[in-house]
Amino acid sequence: MQRRTFLATAAVTGAMAALQPGLALAETPNPMTQKWAGRFGGVPAFDKVKVADFKSALEAAMAKNLAEIDAITAGKAAPTFENTIAALEDAGRMLNDVQTYYYIWGSNMSTPEFQKVEEEMDPKLSAHYDKINQNAALFARIEAVYNAPDKAKLTPEQQRVLWIYYTNFVRSGAKLSPEAKARVGAINTELAGLYTKFSQNQLADENTWIELSEADLAGLPEGLKAAAASNAATRKLPGKHVIVNTRSSVDPFLTGSPVRAAREKVWRAFVNRGDNGGATDNNAIISKILKLRVERAKLLGYKTHAHWRLENAMAKTPENAMALMEAVWKPAIAQVAIDVADMQAIIDKEGGGFKLEPWDYRFYAEKVRKAKYDLDMNEVKPYLQLDKLREGMFWASGQLYGFEFKKLEGIPVFHEDVTVYEVTRGGKHVGLWYFDPYARPGKRSGAWMNAYRTQERFKRETTTIVSNNSNFIKGKPGEPVLISWDDAVTLFHEFGHAIHGLNANATYPSVSGTAVARDYVEFPSQLNEHWLSTPQVLNQFALHYQTGKPIPAELVKKIEAAGKFGQGFGTTEYLASALIDMKLHLAGDVDIDPDKFEREELAKLNMPKEIVMRHRTPQFGHVFSGDGYSAGYYSYLWSDTLTADAAEAFADAPGGFYDKAVAKRLYEDIMSAGNTIDPVEQFRAFRGRDVKIGALMRKRGFPVPPGA
Template sequence: MQRRTFLASAAATGAAVALNPSLSMAQGANPLTAKWVGPYGGVPAFDKVKVADFKPALEEAMAKNLAEIDAITRHRAASTFETVIAPLEDSGRMLNDVSTFYGIWGSTMSTPEFQAVEEEMDPKLSAHNDKITQNAALFARIEAVYNSPDKAKLTPEQQRVLWIYYRNFVRAGAKLSPEAKARVAAINTELAGLFTKFSQNLLADENTWIELSDADLAGLPEGLKAAAASNATARKLPGKYIVVNTRSSVDPFLTESPVRAAREKVWKAFVNRGDNGGATDNNAIISKILKLRVERAKLLGYKTHAHWRLETAMAKTPENAMALMEAVWTPAIAQVAIDVADMQAIIDKEKGGFTLEPWDYRFYAEKVRKAKYDLDMNEVKPYLQLDKLREGMFWASGQLYGFEYKKIEGLPVYHEDVTVYEVTRAGKHVGLWYFDPYARPGKRSGAWMNNYRTQERFKGEITTIVSNNSNFIKGKPGEPVLISWDDATTLFHEFGHAIHGLNANATYPSVSGTSVARDYVEFPSQLNEHWLPTPQVLSQFALHEKTGQPIPQALVAKIEAADKFGQGFDTTEYLASALIDMKLHLAGDVTIDPDAFERDELAKLNMPKQIVMRHRTPQFGHVFSSDGYSAGYYSYLWADTLTADAAEAFAEAPGKFYDKAVAKRLYEDIMSKGNTVDPVDQFKAFRGRDVKIGALMRKRGFPVPPGA
């Protein structure tokens, strides 16, 4: 969940941007509002965090922020970039700092005590943002700078920063009547409370588990049995075996378990998160969120929430996003039909006596993969050691961007699982990378990147601090943690977000690093996935857990041959979520029953009955735990269109994915630019032309449309 003031731009999922605060720590001051001290320009004092400090820290930081805004509006000098926009860039530092701690505790260290703070403070934080964006005197000064002929004298980056402030204030309601402003503010406050409740309900359901009987364990690989035992031990259930109700625990079980009844039991628990009735059911919350969003959009002058959201995206309109999704949907479900027929043939050959169901899909897909490509992913997993793959990510980023990494001991961390690395380039400090890899109670599921501090030169050279967070199952002491190929791909993906932040080279923090359009921010991360299967990474870092030998070339060849296998499933389960997200936010001012809407709209799309949405509506945290990806889950496909095209630029180069000339262009035109340049222009500068869809279709093994 994003925790930030309005004045910080949107970044990667779950990111919480923090800037160096300007206050010194007084005797007895709240440690959360104190200046970050120590090496590397200061680091977060995670060892001093107490839940009881969050409320007073947030209140102190909000008060300071409002005082800073008041000083800008009362300044007697003429409205210029230096008297209005520059002070705005310098404001809210303490609040951003506290929000870093707040976001980390909300996503990785949540407890009932902390959740009580969230329920009280999230609406107050929303109201605080509205006090700023609806401040008439402040907007008048921003507008004066925006309309001044002197704007032409500003640097290109300053002009973009000014444009972003003006645009964001207008989109937040700065030009509305007092009555409309009040209603927008009330909606935002109510939404903040609903987002918090949705997240807490989902976390509660994800903190449940499915206990396995001896019969359920039959035929399960020893590694998954050990993980199930470890999960139980961590929850004070010694001698038991459980599957935790999160994707990182459920997907491997569904893939490997030969016990059909056990698969069905685990699958049903997982897909019904947030949809079980009772205190943690999210359906009523979703209906309220959708109603409030469309009301707010209309107050702001937009037809729907989707039209409001996409105005600042690369796609610009919902129609453009829908056109891309629909172009890919048809070949995706066509491929699913082919794959399902292959799976059903195996079931029938084995005299299974049943029709393929969603809880069977992953298990039988692996049988088809083995039959078609002689590839058993269980043969691959012993070569995928988490620590070795982390070293591989480091090495690849060093080849592309010149980064070097050194593990740092002694810095404060919020949990013993977290490790910290200094990142340098040519001997110069670039930033810090924090890694939190393991699942635990109180940590939300999935994987994500955070910005603790954003790079800037506005107030001197300030380096970035980024983190990656995953939910791998922690192994026994001394034993390597083995992960799946899909999880390894996700690991490289999230590290791509971190690299984007580490490569930042901007003057102003609001346009630095990952502070880019929602449907562009996934582009650098998806591109980074392409370095995992390169021969250079696999030969050096895909090493067998016992022998230390690199993955055999014959096995690599099988992985390459099966590269497009499963694209029908992957594309369909993702696109179903993206399409339902967009359709929900294009539905207008009607009361929506989320379950019925999901069922009816998927039927219209001819959704294969053997697949469910990757994120069913009652558990769709991307869309309903904040405004972050609402009407924007299509972004992954939009960004992957850019990704596939950019990947072909490397594939066509003499040095392939380690070609120095292409890597240099990637850094100069995209990775370092942040939001200082329009993303359309960034991509055009890198590729020499606009993006084309043909590469995306080739990547997924789908027919390429004429002219693509």
């Protein structure tokens, strides 16, 4: 423990000792550095976390991690897989545990106090990992094992783990000169600070809200009005109605509000997050990030940041990723033009007297949906109860993978909204699933999955702990939470990541579960979306919140008939973001004004003026709050190409989406494999061939290219 914390603890303990003769002075251990205790191989002690303890916990864990690395490099025996690679797999466990707490607080429980810790510790964490990745003695041992003649005697999984370590160290600069290593380290440290600032600016803008007047509320569906009142009450504004500046609050309002001026007001606040000037403006930060990334890429021997990022992805090169995006872009914007014409016709018929604008799109898209398919999604929402859909996810995963879920009590959680479930298969414990469904101040927007602990059996049989996190608006006590169809799809998507982790069957933690290539990780989650719309799920779990009756068959038929509706919009708003991401990172060493670059490049793409990017550059957290999806937002499309092809394997099988033989192949070849096998080989084993683009185009209702 750090000296500063010890002195504070000693002062308190000393005072107690003065009152209680004979009481020995003792250092109070930091709860976050202790091994997880309790059932199921231990669980995180969320109930003992204090923000004031994060710094000392991280520093202690980093020090322990470096000591473990020193022990590996000090070894006298010749480097082997066991004394080098396996030893690395076993190193850093305390740091992993502490970072689990740290990143949960950063995403779910961020406060000004915690953000000060982030500002100090994120650069230190970056420097810590650079110290390891650029450790010459350590890399010499890894390289010796990698080049050893007896490498062929290792198991296929061990060879994969070895290849990953060697490749990642080289890509991090292990072979650079000392001067170049130092510069790469300095860049990484500076980037870490910029990522933190970007994220905090984004969170600050998302913690704002738009207050609605009585005129703004006119015609608003009662459910949305109640959500706006709940948003206000949460922010201690009783009697008011507010739209929080997050997607989960904004999108339903834009879809449901008939008041055009209110839609525009809410839309402008949302699309300008991070782009308003002042303390939370992200444009200057983005410019710095881009310059630093390209400098680092060149030091590492790559033409651009995009070439560095994609080298070990499925796509391999930016050119391959761009080819896929461009193949889909033209049919997507062609479909948008058709849809816009349909919407404008309705506006004109109603005597609107205006041209369709982005803040009108969702509202009038629903009118077109109703006119073309006699489908009003407001009719669907009463059947989409969050709790029932959660049960439906459990049931479908049971049919496919044999999972059973049991709610647990007494497990420490980081917020009262979080529930914990034990997952079993055939009576055997598989893992734990934590569910954090509701929006709150200090929680980042969107939906995501985390792995608190990955499955492994390297040292001992260790089961996984995974979580799903959403931002649904919490209703009044006793009231069901009703969600939109799009939100239900997202719910199943994120649960797909969780069951990818729960199905893991690897020996080594670094290749277990979702630790796969960025443009492959979305494949299992996107595939899981398909089970929402199966009759088996809808008939059992899409139950009306008042009558308890299942969703009518004729309504399901309408949903199926309208299944491809909106693909032009969804594909275009997503692909615009993915293309701008890639173009920013292919631009090279030039000064970039993010707003200007975005505007000019979208014009070159003939971006429909009625749509904006799903994530405008100043709020693009996927890309600028870390390296995560940088030059990699294309991954969702790449993964969906795999998804659509795999879905057709189920659709064509005798048992449809519950076909036991196809589900068995899915589990054995993909869901359990993690990164133990190259993803190209995984898909080839499952499908019996390489992926084809035809299924993706059919799924989206776009023309199928010849030979696809």
